[in-house]
Amino acid sequence: MHRRNFVKATAVTVALAVAGFISAPALAADTIKVGILHSLSGTMAISETALKETALMTIAEINAKGGVMGKQLEAVVVDPASNWPLFAEKSRQLLTQDKVAVVFGCWTSVSRKSVNPVFKELNGLLFYPVQYEGEELEKNVFYTGAAPNQQAIPAVEYLMSKDGGSAKRFVLLGTDYVYPRTTNKILRAFLKSKGVADADIMEDYTPFGHSDYQTIIAKIKKFASEGKKTAVISTINGDSNVPFYKELGNAGLKATDVPVVAFSVGEEELRGVDTKPLVGHLAAWNYFQSVKNPTNDAFIKMYRDWAKKQKLPNADTAVTNDPMEATYVGIHMWKQAVEKAKSTDVDKVIAAMGGQTFKAPSGFEIKMDEKNHHLHKPVLIGEVKADGQFNVVWKTKGPIKAAPWSPYIPGNDKKKGEPEGK
Amino acid sequence: MAERLRLRRVPFRLGTARRRNCGVSRRATSADFSRPEMKTMRHLFITLFCWLSFSAHAAVDPALLAQLAAEESDDKIAAIQAIAASADPAALQILQSLSAGTLTAPDGGEIMLNNRIRAELANALAGLRLVDADPAVRRAAAQELQSNVGLEMAPLLARALEKESDAEIHALLTAAYAQASLTSPDPAVRLAAVTALGASPSRSARNLLLPLTTASGEPDKGVRSAASQSLKAVEAKLAIGETLGRIFTGLSLGSILLLAALGLAITYGVMGVINMAHGELLMVGAYATYAVQGLFRTYLPGWVDAYVIAAIPVAFFAAAAVGILLERTVIRHLYGRPLETLLATWGLSLILIQAARVIFGAQNVELANPSWMSGGVTLMAGLVLPWNRIAIIGFSLFVLALVWLLMNRTRLGMFVRAVTQNRPMAGCVGVPTARIDTLAFGLGAGIAGLGGVALSQIANVGPDMGQGYIVDSFMVVVLGGVGQLAGAVWAALGLGVVTKFLEGWSGAVIAKIAVLVFIIVFIQKRPQGLFALKGRFVES
Numbered sequence: 001m002h003r004r005n006f007v008k009a010t011a012v013t014v015a016l017a018v019a020g021f022i023s024a025p026a027l028a029a030d031t032i033k034v035g036i037l038h039s040l041s042g043t044m045a046i047s048e049t050a051l052k053e054t055a056l057m058t059i060a061e062i063n064a065k066g067g068v069m070g071k072q073l074e075a076v077v078v079d080p081a082s083n084w085p086l087f088a089e090k091s092r093q094l095l096t097q098d099k100v101a102v103v104f105g106c107w108t109s110v111s112r113k114s115v116n117p118v119f120k121e122l123n124g125l126l127f128y129p130v131q132y133e134g135e136e137l138e139k140n141v142f143y144t145g146a147a148p149n150q151q152a153i154p155a156v157e158y159l160m161s162k163d164g165g166s167a168k169r170f171v172l173l174g175t176d177y178v179y180p181r182t183t184n185k186i187l188r189a190f191l192k193s194k195g196v197a198d199a200d201i202m203e204d205y206t207p208f209g210h211s212d213y214q215t216i217i218a219k220i221k222k223f224a225s226e227g228k229k230t231a232v233i234s235t236i237n238g239d240s241n242v243p244f245y246k247e248l249g250n251a252g253l254k255a256t257d258v259p260v261v262a263f264s265v266g267e268e269e270l271r272g273v274d275t276k277p278l279v280g281h282l283a284a285w286n287y288f289q290s291v292k293n294p295t296n297d298a299f300i301k302m303y304r305d306w307a308k309k310q311k312l313p314n315a316d317t318a319v320t321n322d323p324m325e326a327t328y329v330g331i332h333m334w335k336q337a338v339e340k341a342k343s344t345d346v347d348k349v350i351a352a353m354g355g356q357t358f359k360a361p362s363g364f365e366i367k368m369d370e371k372n373h374h375l376h377k378p379v380l381i382g383e384v385k386a387d388g389q390f391n392v393v394w395k396t397k398g399p400i401k402a403a404p405w406s407p408y409i410p411g412n413d414k415k416k417g418e419p420e421g422k
Numbered sequence: 423m424a425e426r427l428r429l430r431r432v433p434f435r436l437g438t439a440r441r442r443n444c445g446v447s448r449r450a451t452s453a454d455f456s457r458p459e460m461k462t463m464r465h466l467f468i469t470l471f472c473w474l475s476f477s478a479h480a481a482v483d484p485a486l487l488a489q490l491a492a493e494e495s496d497d498k499i500a501a502i503q504a505i506a507a508s509a510d511p512a513a514l515q516i517l518q519s520l521s522a523g524t525l526t527a528p529d530g531g532e533i534m535l536n537n538r539i540r541a542e543l544a545n546a547l548a549g550l551r552l553v554d555a556d557p558a559v560r561r562a563a564a565q566e567l568q569s570n571v572g573l574e575m576a577p578l579l580a581r582a583l584e585k586e587s588d589a590e591i592h593a594l595l596t597a598a599y600a601q602a603s604l605t606s607p608d609p610a611v612r613l614a615a616v617t618a619l620g621a622s623p624s625r626s627a628r629n630l631l632l633p634l635t636t637a638s639g640e641p642d643k644g645v646r647s648a649a650s651q652s653l654k655a656v657e658a659k660l661a662i663g664e665t666l667g668r669i670f671t672g673l674s675l676g677s678i679l680l681l682a683a684l685g686l687a688i689t690y691g692v693m694g695v696i697n698m699a700h701g702e703l704l705m706v707g708a709y710a711t712y713a714v715q716g717l718f719r720t721y722l723p724g725w726v727d728a729y730v731i732a733a734i735p736v737a738f739f740a741a742a743a744v745g746i747l748l749e750r751t752v753i754r755h756l757y758g759r760p761l762e763t764l765l766a767t768w769g770l771s772l773i774l775i776q777a778a779r780v781i782f783g784a785q786n787v788e789l790a791n792p793s794w795m796s797g798g799v800t801l802m803a804g805l806v807l808p809w810n811r812i813a814i815i816g817f818s819l820f821v822l823a824l825v826w827l828l829m830n831r832t833r834l835g836m837f838v839r840a841v842t843q844n845r846p847m848a849g850c851v852g853v854p855t856a857r858i859d860t861l862a863f864g865l866g867a868g869i870a871g872l873g874g875v876a877l878s879q880i881a882n883v884g885p886d887m888g889q890g891y892i893v894d895s896f897m898v899v900v901l902g903g904v905g906q907l908a909g910a911v912w913a914a915l916g917l918g919v920v921t922k923f924l925e926g927w928s929g930a931v932i933a934k935i936a937v938l939v940f941i942i943v944f945i946q947k948r949p950q951g952l953f954a955l956k957g958r959f960v961e962s
Contacts, residue, residue: 041784042886049785079784163495163538176931206930209890211881212678214671214811215925221804222664225625227632239786239882246791246880250798250808256541257569257626271788274796280537313783383536393536 031074032067032344034059034331035094037105037115042082043209043238047323048107050268051129052077054324055104057306058331068335069342076100080111082208082238087111088118095124101344102127102334104327108237109133109179116141125346127334129326131263131285133182134404135412139419140346142353143374144330145323146286147402148186152233154379155261155284156187158394159231160194165259167231169200171220174235176205183235183263189408200228210240213247221251224258232260241265245273248281255280255383266321267389271314275388285322286377287362288390299328299361319388320361329360329375333368366399371418374402482510490520491527498533499542503574506546514550517543541570549575552582557591564594568601569626576602597622604630609642616645620652623659625804631656663804668922674811676918677818678876680911682891683898684825685870687910689745691899692842693862695753696760698767700895701888702774703867706744707737707874708883709778712787727792730875737871744774745867749860757859771888778885786884795879814876821872825907828865838862897941903951912952 036055038048059073067073076098080087087106094100095118102125106112109132119126119140126138131146158164172187174180184203191201202223204216224230236244241264248260254277261282267289270278289300300320307318333356338344341352354370367376376399382390405412482505489501502520505513519525520533521543527533535543544566551563567575579599586592600618603611616634619627633639634649682704689697711733718729748770756763791810798808829835837858840848849855881887898917902909917937924933945951 041779041884045785045884046882163536165537204929207934209882210930211890212675212930214674215668215922215930218664218667218671219926221625225628225660227629239884242786242882243880246810247808250796250806250810252798252800252806255537256544259537274790277797280540282537313785314788391534393534 031072032069032338033074033076033098033100035091035098035100035103035105036075036077037080037087037091037094037103038107039082039111040077040079043240044082044107044111046239046242046269047237047264050321050324051105051107051327053306053310053312054303054320054327055331056310057303058328060306061302062331062335068338068344084108084110084114087114091115091118091124091126092122095119095122101125101338101346102349104129104331106130107323108177109182110177112136112141113178123346125334125349127327127330129330130323133179133186134402134406135182135409137373137404137415137417137419139350139373141373142330142333142368143402143404144326144333146377146379147374147404148183148406149403150286150377150379150400151263151284152183152187153190154394154396155263155282155381156190156233158282158284158381159233159259159261163393165231166229167259168196168228169223169226169230170196170202171223171230171232172201172203172235173216173220173232174205175210175237175240176207177237179237180205180235184233186406186408187233189406193408206236206240208238208240211243213240213244216244217247217251217253220258221253230258232258234260234262235264236262237264241269242273245270245278245281249274249277252277255282261381266323267319268321268324270384270388271317271319273388275384276386278384279386281384282381282393283384283390284379284381285390286379287322287325287360288380288382288392289320290382290385290389290392291361291363291380293361293363295359296361296363299325325361326375329358329366332358364399369401372402372404373419374404375399376401482508482512482516487516488528490525491529491531491533495536495539498539502539502542502546506549507574507578514547517547517550521547545570545572545575549578549582552578552595553585557588560586560588561591561594564591564598567598568594568624571598571601573602573605576606593622597624597627601626601630604634609645612640612642613645613648616648616652620648620655623656623663623804625660628653628656628660659802660804663802666801667805667807668926669919670805670807670811672919672922673815673915674918675922676915677815678880679894679898679918680914681814681818681821681873681876682870683895683910683914684821684907685866685868685873686895686899687902687907688825688829688838688866688869689863690896691902691904691906691910692838693859693866694760694842694904695757695863696764696767697753697866698764698892699748699771699774700870701890701892702771702778703741703745703870703888704874704877704891705774705778705883705885705888706741707871708789708878708887709782709787709874710737710740710871711875711878712782712789712883715789727794730792730795730879733875733878734872737875738868739871741871741874742864742868745870746860746864748867749863753863754856754859771892775885775888782885784885786882789878789883791879810879814879817872817876821869822907822911825869829907834858834861834865838865897938900945901941901951903953906953909951909953 036052038052039045040049040052056075059075062068063072076094078090078094080090091103094103104127106115106126106128107130112128112132115126116138118124120138124140126141127144128141129144131151132143134147159167170191172184174184188201204219206216220232259280259282261284263284265283266285303320303324304318307315312318333353334349336356336358337349337352341348343349353368356368357365360366362378364378369376378399379396380392381394382392385391405415407413486501486504489497492498492501502517505516516525523532525533548563548566551559554560554563576599579595579602583592583595583599586595596618600615600622603615606612606615616631619631631649631653635646635653637646640646640649685703686697686700689695689700711730714733714736715729718726718732752766752770753763756766795810795813798806800806829838837848837853840853841855841858845855877887898910898913901917902913921933921937924936928936
């Protein structure tokens with residue numbers, strides 16, 4: 001490299017760095033910074049982009065009503081790009097450089113596992129809005145999605161019931177990472193406790209971003225013709241769901257013959273799919289857009305208006321889903337806790353979170369458990385309708401308490417229902 | 423007068439036997455109506471409401487209609503079966519509107535259906551359609567009745583069988599009748615059913631026969647042995663279907679690999695440019711398809727199903743233009759320097775990915791399959807071929823023929839071959855070598871764009887979609903033998919079929935590893951690939 005070029009490059013770099021350094025604190029005078037850590041590119045962008053939008057919308061809503069303790073919230077959005085180590089890097093950046101008070105983010109469990117040590121080390125605060133496999137209780141994390149007993153177990157119980165089709169054989173199909181593997185471990189133990197033999201369970205995994213589901217559908221068809229009613233439990237995550245459901249529809253596997261219940265597919269993921277051949281396939285969540293109540297109507301309207309205002313792609317068909325609701329509830333609960341604690345200090349907010357309640361779009365007054373950092377949530381099971389929405393066919397009477405340590409995994413009965421070191 | 427009579431009859435039935443008939447709104451209101459007279463009034467009111475809302479279908483018992491909105495699935499199913507059994511002309515219309523979701527409950531709410539009810543409803547509807555005058559309707563109905571058929575359908579099927587004259591429908595009905603009578607208490611009927619099922623191979627037949635081969639599933643010994651025999655016949659036929667299906671999925675994967683690799687077979691195979699941006703040229707083709715879809719949706723909504731066809735030339739020229747641009751600006755300065763080409767094209771691929779992010783957004787874009795590419799065709803028992811896969815296999819043959827014609831039957835193709843085989847000599851006889859390089863690279867890029875059209879129909883379209891295909895494409899070209907097209911064809915189809923057979927046997931992840939190991943070993947033993955070029959060449 002020529003010396004002149006080197007000098008020039010150095011000068012530019014220094015100038016840029018100085019500019020960045022000066023502009024950052026100048027803005028932060030009287031705001032509270034909150035981090036948003038969702039993949040905006042890569043295989044998970046299909047699911048996580050909507051969560052970023054929901055978080056920004058909720059922050060705008062709170063700011064319009066006067067902010068938190070009189071201070072406006074300032075969102076710091078980063079893109080970890082469906083790259084798990086990058087999640088850890090970005091969360092370190094949020095906590096140390098941007099000095100955010102709280103982070104809302106992550107979808108896949110592998111990304112959460114990747115940031116957990118960072119939040120622990122730097123004593124940060126993370127709100128995780130997606131249903132997951134449990135088996136974890138971190139002091140620095142609040143889980144606003146469902147634990148297995150709030151989603152997976154009731155869904156399988158429904159499949160085994162008369163209305164669910166009295167399924168006797170199960171295909172456990174997932175993307176190859178920690179959430180599907182752990183969930184399927186729990187489900188296998190649960191099915192065994194219900195008298196389902198190992199020969200009646202088929203487990204299969206595909207890599208992230210897999211797009212050729214021909215073989216798997218053929219395998220499912222074969223497995224389903226072996227004498228007993230079969231159901232598929234799908235923990236496929238990300239954009240693989242689009243080719244999976246396309247193939248399912250094209251191969252003529254109807255819900256009345258082999259129902260597929262999904263734990264990571266909601267209204268948002270089905271937007272890119274022709275849902276007419278998929279009518280009757282199921283999803284288990286704690287919220288559906290089709291739930292009818294005034295809080296939800298207001299929530300849906302707020303998001304649609306937001307999508308139009310932000311000119312999001314396909315804004316006229318914008319939908320809401322469960323993790324979006326969980327994000328919305330999480331941000332509001334954090335606000336309430338900060339106001340109760342009269343501080344954004346992480347330890348004080350954690351202490352104030354337990355017992356917070358919020359009127360959620362799911363139609364229930366839901367509560368953050370006093371001890372275990374999880375929400376008490378209602379469980380809903382919905383069938384896909386021709387328009388891509390869900391028809392609720394089963395629900396619990398009210399919110400149920402989360403059991404992050406599943407009783408179906410040996411040794412969990414000795415674990416405490418609250419985080420260590422609290 | 424008749425209407426008033428019915429009105430009087432119904433409250434009585436509602437008040438006694440079918441108390442939860444108008445169920446949906448009942449729980450909410452029951453507290454308000456606690457006194458007996460209020461109860462009677464409530465029944466009267468609800469009945470009136472039920473009757474009014476269903477008055478269009480006055481011929482069917484309104485109590486049954488009201489029962490369709492019951493809270494329990496069992497009650498709904500009983501009502502559906504009773505309505506179907508009434509053989510009333512209005513029954514078909516009612517059940518149709520129930521299935522379409524246009525029938526409303528007495529209180530105006532939606533009638534909720536779940537899978538179990540939907541299956542019953544589909545069977546009831548099919549049963550009613552079996553007496554239709556149109557054979558096509560009857561055939562569709564008989565096809566519908568190939569699974570989930572219960573004993574209660576048996577008399578209806580027997581009646582339809584007697585009347586049926588069309589041989590194909592008759593065979594379908596025989597299978598359906600056999601399924602329905604499997605649970606009959608009479609062993610002779612069951613024996614006949616089990617034997618009949620052996621002649622109609624299907625997955626549902628296998629599913630039904632399997633439990634009957636055990637003592638717990640079937641008490642009668644004669645029926646049991648007949649069931650095992652039928653099962654063997656069914657399984658033999660299903661196995662053929664499965665094998666054919668596996669070969670088809672292999673060919674389908676092979677055709678996709680071929681489409682992805684064909685462009686590279688020209689740029690890398692023939693021209694020798696290590697083009698790491700090849701995957702991004704596929705992406706350009708896919709996004710061109712997306713853009714065409716958008717134009718059709720806005721300007722030609724009636725022709726939206728034809729957008730894929732229109733996208734073919736658009737994608738070809740879009741990708742070719744990008745390819746020519748890359749060649750003129752970067753690659754032509756690097757001919758003969760493979761390492762620099764590799765790095766430069768890799769950089770170009772990153773630039774193209776970021777450009778797509780800026781223009782179209784980081785998220786995947788949604789491409790709808792045209793309706794003629796949705797669904798599949800059932801060739802035989804256990805063998806459904808999806809239309810989009812068939813279309814892609816056909817398309818890959820078309821592209822292959824196009825490339826072959828271009829390379830072997832046109833002046834441009836001849837020049838390309840001449841330049842790649844002996845550049846100085848081609849130059850000496852007046853071939854404009856620099857321009858031929860540009861055009862050949864543009865051709866390769868255009869073919870990659872065509873591959874992008876096909877990929878857009880089965881995979882996700884996003885900025886980094888190309889990354890997933892670059893390895894596969896190089897694999898195909900290297901395995902097939904650098905320098906010619908026939909090798910790429912055989913390598914693509916071979917890899918497709920082998921991958922699919924391995925996947926069926928060991929799962930997607932292991933299959934991928936096994937294929938990569940195989941290629942490494944193969945290239946060690948035979949570096950020139952499957953087909954080596956013969957003849958005199960000027961080695962660079």
